[in-house]
Amino acid sequence: MSTLRFHAIKETYAYKPLVVDEKERRSQLFGNNVFNEQTMRQYLTKDAFEKVTDAIYFGKKIDRGIADQVASSMKDWALSKGVTHYTHWFQPLTGATAEKHDAFFETSGDGMAIEMFGGGQLVQQEPDASSFPSGGIRNTFEARGYTAWDPTSPAFIYGTTLCIPTIFVAYTGEALDYKTPLLRALHAVDAAANDVCKYFDKNVKKVTSSLGWEQEYFLVDKMLATSRPDINLTGRTLLGHSSAKGQQLDDHYFGSIPSRALNFMRDLENECMLLGIPAKTRHNEVAPNQFELAPIYEEANLAVDHNSLLMDIMGRVASRHNFKVLLHEKPFAGINGSGKHNNWSLTTDTGINLLAPGKTPMSNLQFLTFFINTIKAVHQHEALLRAAVASASNDHRLGANEAPPAIISVFIGDQLTKVLEELEGVTKGKLSPKEKTELKLNVVGKIPDVLLDNTDRNRTSPFAFTGNKFEFRAVGSSANCGDPMTVLNTIVAKQLKDFKEEVDVLIDKKGLKKDEAVFNVLREYIKSTKAILFEGNGYGKEWEDEAKKRGLSNNKTTPEALKAKVSKQTIALFEEMGVMSKIETEARYEIEIESYIKHVQIESRVLGDIARNHIVPTAVKYQNVLIENVKGLKEIFDENFTSVSKEQIKLIEEISNHIEGINANVTKMIDERREANAIENIEERAMAYCNQVKALFEKIRYHCDKLELLVDDELWPLTKYRELLFTR
Ligand code: ADP
Ligand code: MG
CATH class of the missing domain: 3.10.20.70 (Glutamine synthetase, N-terminal domain)
Structure with missing residues (x-):
């Protein structure tokens, strides 16, 4: 087996980069x-x-x-x-x-x-x-x-x-797919946003939801990846000691792109051009061999299709360059994982981005309306939004101090925080002419139209306002964006619909003017949504405690998070907005729970196999070498034998301990799996897989990784992290 590792490494060094032609301008290929x-x-x-x-x-x-x-x-x-x-x-x-x-x-x-x-x-x-x-x-x-x-x-x-x-x-x-509910959600948000726009501009006929995704991924040499059964079958490494050099020098992020990776990117971007995927940005990410591709944003349905298509063609193009693309959220322990930021905004057919501050007080009031309603929607449905990004693979990332926490909160930046504070003080009911003027001049009138620089700094927030859009950062790199986009557009649609009803009541029943009514409803929203706003460090333990006090959910695992998908509130929401029937909602939940179980089950089997059939035999082989060595020393040194062989004997013992650690835990894991499989109820089965089966992964890995440091490198069968991550 170790020959496969060395064979792969040799092949890798022999590889000649594929040269990519770029004779035509991209605009001509597009x-x-x-x-x-x-x-x-x-x-x-x-x-x-x-x-x-x-x-x-x-x-x-x-x-x-x-x-x-x-x-x-x-x-x-x-x-x-x-x-x-x-x-x-x-x-x-x-x-x-x-x-x-x-x-x-x-x-x-x-x-x-x-x-x-x-x-x-x-x-x-x-x-x-x-x-x-x-x-x-x-x-x-x-x-x-x-x-x-x-x-x-x-x-x-x-x-x-x-x-x-x-x-x-x-x-x-x-x-039975991702697209159908998405199209229904986009229809719902169009209708609801359109109605609200009418308060500000009667000419608006259509509101379009836009999505600009940023796709992170790893590129690993194809031969090296193929030599690892875990990468082949699960898309990630289930074990492997961290490389002496990882990302600690910060020398990869935005660094010059290695030439073989760059050739892959150029080839991929050419394909994107032909397919109309407006690929725009490429760069190195934080971890070694990690990269990002981002297009120009598009209408959400098209953007989702383009992302799905991209994920598909990436694999094919990578193969031409002898790479394997890893879209898994956490292919390697100890270095950053991959996400897919979803940048989202709403635009009218009159060309107005409803999430961008405008030039006049009226357009800013419109901006604040959509801005505050989005915050309110996220607050009301934070658990559902978390559920929309839940998967076995994303569990490794969320809350792992490199990616957003499993707690959903909204970051808006200093300036908008101040604006909301001022609006909170608006008088209840009718406003005096003086107060109106004051509001228009000093609050709504003063939102700077370039907020971009002030708002993008908190990278720890899962849902951040970035000047003219919200950026949902908890989406997993391997996910179909359809689900998070369906949820986001649906909750915003529902919220806008409620808002319209509340404002209309104030206008029709309380005789308020339109802008007075809008201010009044927004003021109440600001008061009631404070719990979701968070500007601090999302990675800190303090935030977990604080979020708990605020009543925000913190579902760290998929089986727990998914429950929000079938809560009474969610079922009613999707039904009311015409996005999914109760049957559809429940069916999806079942599919996702089952998919979770299967993913953990496959990983567990692969880990058991590698640990027992690759690692243990290798450890025994090396241990035998040591035993032979000790025997030889005993022959030569006789009574002085202990002083010269004590380190070897220690090693022999250590290896035995790790072998025991592996074997005992693998046996336990197999038993736990058997017990879990016998559980009829799929929710309980998923919980058992999460808390009993998956819980043993780390223990098994610990012993395997320790052995990797002890055993002769020549014997080690699995391609090591340093080879996977630093061969380009
Ligand atoms: P980063 O988050 O890496 O700093 P940017 O914020 O500049 O990068 O943009 C990231 C993505 O946001 C790109 O895909 C871009 O097309 C998209 N984007 C920019 N403006 C909007 C918008 N108004 N609505 C939706 N997406 C947008
Ligand atoms: Mg971004």
Whole structure:
């Protein structure tokens, strides 16, 4: 086995970097493989083009005749680019993307063949859905689900396949994917925000939710990664002693990008350009071999699709450069893990970012309205927001003093804190003309339009206002952004809806003027949401104590956190906002709990295997070398033997102790797993996996990692951290 490690290292050194051509300007490549507006204008009749854009912007239905035209044009365009197949591309709840390719090719019965693609095939397909998670919605004996075209996300070509973004739903109508609830949530926030905008600007017709994600990842040499069964099967290292040099010198962050990694990035970005993913930023992250890619923000549904697509193509491009991409939240112990910041904002069709301060008192009041309502929404649903980012892998990151804590709080910066303090003092009911003027001039009028520099400094906050957007930083690097975006947009939609009702009551029943009513409701919100605002160090123990006093949840593990997904409050919220039915909400919960169990179960099996079948035999082998050595010394030195062999004997003992530590704990872990598997109730089973099975990982690892420091390097079978992290 150790030969595999050394073989891999040798291969790595022999690798010649792949050179990437960048002859064309990126702006010229951008969107070339996308059936976007420009292409549609070229390929569709004016009528069909207008119908499709109506569907994109206003959710209008597309009739069959138009669908036929669009399909035929898509096919012509795709064939002109050498495409042979098409697929409905969707995001089932496995977390990966799914596709099943069909050829355009059809026989025509007379021994001839043609390429065909009709509206029917564009609009709806029936993949055999029985093997996708459904949380019991769809019994497998009636394994019927269908995919349906989402015209708001343009079709694209990858390789020789035309990919059509679709939703994935059961025949009975329940969503089986990430996209369907997201689209419903985006619709809800559009409607609610639109209504509130009308207080400030009657011309607003549509409010769009934007997402700009920042994707962190690790690049590890493919051969080295392949030599580790844990990386192959779980996406992370389950053991491995930390490297003597890690990230302590801070010499990687923003440093010059190693050339092989840079070639990978250029290649990846070229692919992004062709697919219309507006990749903009690349840099080294904090940990060695850790990097980040960020695009220009986009409409949230499209941004989610683009992130899912990116995660998929990253792996393929990496392979060309002999890299493996690790999207796991914590691939290596002792150095930083990876997250995916979700930058979020709302924009009107009149071009106003509702989360950016404006130039006039009125536009600032609008900004404060959306700003304070978002804070209020987060306060009311903090546990749900935490649940939206819960996963077995993200548990390693949240609260681990490098990433946001498991407690959700909102950071807003000094200036806005002061503004809220002043607004809190607004008189109840009608305002005197003097107070109104005072407010407009000195409070609302004085919000500087460039807050950016003042607000981005607290990196420990999970939900930070960064000048013209909120940044949700607790999202895991491997997560589909669909879920956190569904939750965030839904809670904000619900909050805006409530706000509108409260303001209208003050206007209609109490005779307040519009701005008076708005000030009055906002004042009460500021008073009631203080508990969620936190400007201090989110990593500190003091914050945990303080948050507890404030009544904020602090769910450190997935099984605990997920409960908020099926609370009465959540079920009612999703139902009221038309995002998910009770059945859908409960099914998703079940899927996630099961996924958690399976992830921990797989890790536990792999760890047991490596510890017993790789580490223990290696330790015994080395121990035998020592024993032979001691025997030899005894022969030579006779009675002086103890003084020359005492260190070896100590080592022999130490190795035995660690072997015992491994064996005893692995046996215990297997027993715990057996017991957990017998638990009928999945919530309790998940708890058992979390508290009994997973709890033994660290103990087993401890002994393995100690052995790594004792055993002859030549014998050690697993590629070491220093090799995984410093070979580029
Ligand atoms: P960092 O957080 O690393 O300092 P930035 O804050 O500059 O980086 O931007 C990070 C991401 O935020 C980018 O993907 C960018 O497109 C996105 N972003 C910028 N403005 C907005 C906005 N108004 N709404 C949503 N995302 C935005
Ligand atoms: Mg950021």
